[in-house]
Amino acid sequence: MPSDRGRILLVEDDPVMGGSLAQRLRLKGYGVDWAHGAAEAAAALARRLPDLLLSDLRLPDGSGEELFLAHRERLAGTPVLMMTAYAGIDQAIRLLKAGADDFLVKPLETADLLGRVEALLARRLVAPEDAVLGPSVPIRRVEAMLRRAATSDSPLLLLGETGTGKEVAARLLHALSPRARLPFIAVNCAAIPADLLESEVFGHERGAFTGAAARREGYAERAAGGTLFLDEVAELPPPLQAKLLRLLEAREFSRVGGTATLPYRARTVAATNADLDARVHDGRFRADLLYRLDVIRVEIPPMRVRPEDVVHLARHFLDNAAGRATRTVRGFDAQAVSAMEAHAWPGNARELRNRVDRAVALADGPWIGVADLFPDHRPDPTGTADATLAEVLVAAERRAVANALEATGWDVGAAASRLGVGRSTLFEKVRRLGLARPIEPGTSPASGTA
Ligand SMILES: Nc1ncnc2c1ncn2[C@@H]1O[C@H](COP(=O)(O)OP(=O)(O)OP(=O)(O)O)[C@@H](O)[C@H]1O
Structure with a gap:
């Protein structure tokens, strides 16, 4: 069995077909979100990028082709497998040319479907010997996305808890890109005082404000045709958010106190450990700016x-x-x-x-x-000389169960088979160990997982 299976967004309106596909994929250990139409699939894609998109071409409220084309940039790192009746083959071939990865002709052969899903998901991983960021499956998956995204010029948004390596990922993206020989300029939006931020980012002309004794190039200008990395982008004050939006939309800017318009040629990579969707929701971050930054989204796992x-x-x-x-x-x-x-x-x-x-x-x-x-505190009991054997065992069990659930997207059936125990045993362990599924904002029951 593959060591890590990944999460699939299945888009299929036929309840019998969809139900049977979802069941077979789950039995194989994949996490499955099932959307019954194009609108539901678009909402699911906006919430979270799957590891693979498996979509029917004909949908009641649109088509798989429209869905793919509308999300093509965001799906740059995600394999896309289309399903079509024989009559839709021309459309499927068009989609392959547009960047989809593969298609299947209905009626589907289960073994064929599962084989292609597995092959496409395996391609998403960087081979262990080539991995730069780390040997784990989740980080090799991130690295594969960065490698694919490196050839594009679209803005990229890096999400992840503090210290997970977002800047390291941004530097790797830059190093792998055709811009590698040009500057990589990192700006920590939270570390620069708000009143200096504008002139730091856009530069200023001599005499633009008290203390501006000479003209100064800002980060956007110094980045030239390289990469501008905006760290902690959620902390940008509102006036700067408006200016950044203009920079991204018009791809030009002016120095503070200047009239000349300068071209912006860098690729923008933004990062944050904040929940940007929540900040948009409570009005602290501009929705239009998030839309511009969030073209390719890469999440660095903790x-x-x-x-x-x-x-x-x-x-x-x-x-x-x-x-x-x-x-x-x-x-x-x-x-x-x-x-x-x-x-x-x-x-x-x-x-x-x-x-x-x-x-x-x-x-x-x-x-x-x-x-x-660990001079400051005792780490988790495992491994410490003074832990009892019982403590060591509980800690190891907790960790194995949590890892399996996390890796399978809390698909209890898949996690149970990974761990070699029955579903009810796993339920009991989850309850006893006090593990709780992280809540994903906006998850609807319709996108339910086993
Ligand atoms: N895959 C990695 N390989 C080598 N070093 C790493 C890796 N990931 C993180 N680091 C190191 O860990 C530290 C934190 O990484 P980094 O600054 O990229 O995290 P971050 O997610 O950008 O943090 P913050 O959210 O606080 O800005 C750095 O010293 C970095 O060199």
């Missing part, structure tokens, strides 16, 4: 759902820190490795880097131990 990356990144950080250290540091001892694997990493990769840097600086032997990494 460290707790990709434990395979923890030790890999820790070794990478250790190599860097050890290179700067005067003493010889050889690595982590076994307990330190277990403790890192068990820790929840609320500060994500940044916390990991900080802990490793500090441990390398302070450790008094060649091997880094638990106390060097």
Whole structure:
């Protein structure tokens, strides 16, 4: 069985056909959101990008072709598989030319369908030996999206908790893009005082304001034909939001105090750990600006759902820190490795880097131990010398169950088969371990998952 299956948006109006497809895909361990028409599918796509779109061409309120074309830019990193009756083959071929990945002719052969779904999802992963960001399946999936998006000029929005590596992802995107030799300019929208932000981003002419002794180029100008990375974009004050919107729409700007209009040639990549949809909803972020920025959306998963990356990144950080250290540091001892694997990493990769840097600086032997990494508090019980066996087992069980549920999008049937237990056993474990499904804003019962 594949190690990670992914989430499929199934668009099919026929209740019998849709029901049977959803069931077969779920039995194979995929998470399935089933939309019964084009409007429902558009709403589901706006909420969350699936790992694969499987859509019928003929829909009661539109067509799969219109749906795909309307979302083509956002779907740049998502495989698209169309289903059509024989009469729709011409349309399906048009869609392949427009960028869809594959199509199936009805009546469907289940084995064929499942084979193509699996092949398309596998293509979304970067091979482990090529992966730069980390070895886990979720981060290799992110990397595959970045690689595909690197050739496009569309704005890209990076979402993820603090410290997950959004700037690292933006730099990788830039490095993989045809703009790689041009500047990468990073602006932290939250770190610059609001009254300076405009002149920092757009530059100013001499004498534009008190203290403007000379003309200064802003970030938008210095980015030239490279990449302008707007970190913490949710913190932009409203007047700057309006100016950024103009920059993106008109692709031109003026320096503060200047009259000349300058062309904006950079690719825009924005990042935030805030819930931008909620900010739009409560009026703190412009809907039209979000629409402009959110053309390709890439979500960087938190460290707790990709434990395979923890030790890999820790070794990478250790190599860097050890290179700067005067003493010889050889690595982590076994307990330190277990403790890192068990820790929840609320500060994500940044916390990991900080802990490793500090441990390398302070450790008094060649091997880094638990106390060097976690001097401030006891990490989750697993791996600590003083945890009871019962605590260690509960922590390991909790982690395995949480990982399986997360990886299958809380598809309990799929998670149960991954873990090799029955559904009812898994339900009981979820209840006993106090695990709760994260609530996705706007999820409607119609898009229900098993
Ligand atoms: N995949 C990775 N490989 C190597 N280093 C990484 C990786 N991901 C994150 N880091 C490191 O972790 C730290 C945090 O990463 P980064 O600044 O990109 O996170 P961020 O999501 O942009 O954070 P914030 O939301 O606070 O802006 C940096 O030191 C970065 O070098």
